[in-house]
Amino acid sequence: MSTETAGTATAPEHIVKVLDAFASRHGGSASAVLQPVSRGKVRITLVGEDGVIGDQLVQDVATAEAAVNAADHVTTSDGWTRELTSIAEPAPGHWAKMAAWVAHQTRFPKPRGER
Secondary structure, three states, X not given: OOOOEEXXXXXXXXXXXXXXXXXXHOOOOEEEEEEEEEOOEEEEEEEEXXXXXXXXXXXXXXXXXXXXXXXXXXXXXXXXXXXXXXXXXXXXXXXXXXXXXXXXXXXXXOOHHHO
């Protein structure tokens, strides 16, 4: 594993290690979808062969591309294709983690039309 460059960006070695470790834990390879999420941040969303989802954040698209290119068993996907979404399976408890406080509520406010 080496850190290659994409354009002028260098792949952060710790990110490359995380990407390779994820791929080895989840079937030996993974697909990566690069998603700009805010100014100065790009999410590398990984989908392993077993469908488990993981992610890492980097500074920009060039750094994300360099990291994926430097990882031995990770390939870049052309976005969220039908094939990729059909195998993607969030880990147990992922929905509760993403829903934050709402996941543990027992009472919810009435919808606006029912007040």
